[in-house]
Amino acid sequence: MMKSEEIIAKLEKKLTKFDENPKVANVGTVEKVNDEVIVASGLSKAMMGEMVVFQDGTEGTILNLDEDSVSIILLAKSSKIKEGDTVKTTGKLLTINVSDEMLGRIINPIGKPLDGKAAPKKGKDMPLEKIAAGVVERKPVDTPVKTGIKAIDALIPVGRGQRELIIGDRGLGKTAIAIDTIINQREANKGGKRMLCVYVAIGQKQSTIAQVVEKLREMDALSYTVVVSASASDAASLLYLAPYAGVAIAEYFMEKGEDVLIVYDDLTKHAWAYRQLSLVLRRPAGREAYPGDIFYLHSRLLERAVKLNEENGGGSITALPVIETQADDLSAYIPTNVISITDGQIFLKSDLFNSGVRPAVDVGNSVSRVGGSAQTGAMKSVSGRIKLELAQYRELAVFAQFGSELDAATLQQLERGKRLTEVLKQPQYQPLTESMEILSIWAVTNGFTDDVPVEKIQKFEKELHAYARTHGKKVLETIANGKKVTPETAEELKKLVTAFKKVFS
Amino acid sequence: MRKKQINQLVLASYTKNALDDKKVAKIANSLSRKDLKVYIRGLKLAEKKKKIYVALPSASVYNTSKKIFINLFPGRQIEIEEDKLLMLGGRVMADDMVYDFSLKNRLDDFLAAVEQNYDEE
Numbered sequence: 001m002m003k004s005e006e007i008i009a010k011l012e013k014k015l016t017k018f019d020e021n022p023k024v025a026n027v028g029t030v031e032k033v034n035d036e037v038i039v040a041s042g043l044s045k046a047m048m049g050e051m052v053v054f055q056d057g058t059e060g061t062i063l064n065l066d067e068d069s070v071s072i073i074l075l076a077k078s079s080k081i082k083e084g085d086t087v088k089t090t091g092k093l094l095t096i097n098v099s100d101e102m103l104g105r106i107i108n109p110i111g112k113p114l115d116g117k118a119a120p121k122k123g124k125d126m127p128l129e130k131i132a133a134g135v136v137e138r139k140p141v142d143t144p145v146k147t148g149i150k151a152i153d154a155l156i157p158v159g160r161g162q163r164e165l166i167i168g169d170r171g172l173g174k175t176a177i178a179i180d181t182i183i184n185q186r187e188a189n190k191g192g193k194r195m196l197c198v199y200v201a202i203g204q205k206q207s208t209i210a211q212v213v214e215k216l217r218e219m220d221a222l223s224y225t226v227v228v229s230a231s232a233s234d235a236a237s238l239l240y241l242a243p244y245a246g247v248a249i250a251e252y253f254m255e256k257g258e259d260v261l262i263v264y265d266d267l268t269k270h271a272w273a274y275r276q277l278s279l280v281l282r283r284p285a286g287r288e289a290y291p292g293d294i295f296y297l298h299s300r301l302l303e304r305a306v307k308l309n310e311e312n313g314g315g316s317i318t319a320l321p322v323i324e325t326q327a328d329d330l331s332a333y334i335p336t337n338v339i340s341i342t343d344g345q346i347f348l349k350s351d352l353f354n355s356g357v358r359p360a361v362d363v364g365n366s367v368s369r370v371g372g373s374a375q376t377g378a379m380k381s382v383s384g385r386i387k388l389e390l391a392q393y394r395e396l397a398v399f400a401q402f403g404s405e406l407d408a409a410t411l412q413q414l415e416r417g418k419r420l421t422e423v424l425k426q427p428q429y430q431p432l433t434e435s436m437e438i439l440s441i442w443a444v445t446n447g448f449t450d451d452v453p454v455e456k457i458q459k460f461e462k463e464l465h466a467y468a469r470t471h472g473k474k475v476l477e478t479i480a481n482g483k484k485v486t487p488e489t490a491e492e493l494k495k496l497v498t499a500f501k502k503v504f505s
Numbered sequence: 506m507r508k509k510q511i512n513q514l515v516l517a518s519y520t521k522n523a524l525d526d527k528k529v530a531k532i533a534n535s536l537s538r539k540d541l542k543v544y545i546r547g548l549k550l551a552e553k554k555k556k557i558y559v560a561l562p563s564a565s566v567y568n569t570s571k572k573i574f575i576n577l578f579p580g581r582q583i584e585i586e587e588d589k590l591l592m593l594g595g596r597v598m599a600d601d602m603v604y605d606f607s608l609k610n611r612l613d614d615f616l617a618a619v620e621q622n623y624d625e626e
Contacts, residue, residue, distance in 0.1 A: 023604075023605045023606075023610055023614065024602060024603070024604055024605075025602070025603040025605065026601055026602060026603075027598070027601050027602075027603050028601055041546075041550070042600075042601035043601060044600070044601050045601075045602070067508075068550075088603070122621075
């Protein structure tokens with residue numbers, strides 16, 4: 001706590017800064033109250049995105065500047081605002097106050113705590129709207145984000161600073177992938193540079209958000225996570241601002257050189273909220289009634305995901321936006337927009353989910369455009385084969401459906417494919433370390449599971465991991481350092497798996 | 506009717522810088538309900554632009570202050586009102602701009618600065 005003398009000295013210093021000129025304010029009068037949008041006349045000097053204050057103290061931000069009126073969205077619910085009320089500009093653009101104390105907290109998009117605890121300590125005001133870092137400040141993606149999910153780390157790797165979309169129908173486990181990734185950072189943070197997380201819940205049920213928060217708390221992941229919540233019952237303006245508030249928080253930590261992972265769950269509802277506001281603001285409606293700048297809405301947000309070079313602190317923001325599709329339709333307006341903005345997508349398919357493949361990642365339609373260069377040497381050396389073998393399996397599986405006679409080599413490829421598909425299955429909230437992922441994939445791609453029945457593959461994997469923890473510490477450490485799997489390491493892995501197979505029943 | 510045309514009607518409603526009731530009645534009779542609303546709003550705005558509102562803490566300085574403001578805003582009507590809460594100084598409202606040089610405003614600013622810089626303990 002500050003001493004009384006210090007406080008007074010600081011105030012006296014502040015007093016000297018007050019100039020003699022009168023304070024000039026620009027005022028207006030409320031003309032119309034339309035749902036959550038207020039139309040006010042006057043305010044001739046107002047700026048786009050400027051914060052305004054109504055006479056009852058409610059804050060708002062300017063979203064439209066017309067010839068003789070401005071449209072304002074409210075930042076809090078207020079039923080007191082009526083026609084004729086005064087509103088004045090503040091000269092400030094919309095900001096959120098961020099400090100280190102925000103870690104582990106649940107806040108709303110304007111920084112008010114929602115977890116019943118005291119407001120976080122005052123920190124730095126971060127602008128919600130900001131031009132993304134330029135080319136000179138950036139560096140190519142070269143460090144992996146370890147999700148702890150085999151299918152993703154091996155086939156669709158994500159790098160720090162990347163924007164990887166998670167897309168699929170409702171109830172297929174999109175949030176589960178994002179949450180697993182956050183949970184896995186607890187283990188990943190023990191080794192290398194730590195990764196902080198921001199989870200932005202947009203338009204979700206309060207009960208769903210509560211479940212996510214509880215899970216994060218239970219898994220001890222809340223200590224390095226900030227949850228920004230704008231639930232379905234909140235005003236559309238808050239839903240619209242939530243992802244920008246999230247990225248402003250992420251930028252605060254990134255400026256300190258930290259790596260940050262931000263999850264936008266989900267941008268479909270964000271687009272809905274913006275559509276609602278735009279229609280009330282009487283902006284011309286385009287395809288699916290979305291306004292013309294809906295692409296810019298998401299591109300300016302996702303462009304703020306960045307990997308900064310060392311001269312600029314070396315921090316990064318990795319974005320995992322979530323998009324919900326209808327009946328696996330990737331060609332709808334918002335999905336195609338966000339697919340084209342991001343550096344790849346993880347596509348979850350309902351057919352796979354219903355046939356028991358969980359996470360239901362459709363490897364054929366999923367892609368990571370920059371993550372490959374961020375993958376560790378060890379993972380790269382085992383994942384190259386799995387991609388090829390899975391592709392061959394998918395081709396052959398189509399022919400096999402006709403029931404024609406197949407030669408031994410084809411049959412073997414089919415059997416291997418089944419085991420590969422099986423080993424990529426993974427229960428929720430059980431992310432794996434990279435060495436365990438490599439061990440599982442290596443064992444399958446090198447034929448060690450060819451004689452294990454498909455239905456026993458998961459048991460085999462689980463017991464292999466337990467065996468390796470006690471009998472293969474050295475080889476696990478070798479592959480954990482990230483270097484390419486050498487013939488010597490492969491030999492050690494072979495010895496380990498062979499020894500395990502002898503005890504596996 | 507377009508907004509620009511209604512604005513021209515608003516300007517035409519004045520004779521020698523004062524609102525002409527005959528002209529206003531004539532224009533109002535020829536307008537639809539929707540246009541009439543815009544016309545009234547335009548008249549209100551025009552009237553507001555003609556006036557300068559000055560708030561002062563004490564009635565004793567009315568006359569001396571009025572002269573100052575007539576010189577500062579020539580051709581505009583000065584409306585002076587008393588607001589004891591201002592304590593010292595005054596507040597001038599011209600169109601949608603408010604120039605506040607009252608003691609109350611200074612103290613409010615000071616309070617805001619304190620609240621912004623120090624957390625509630």
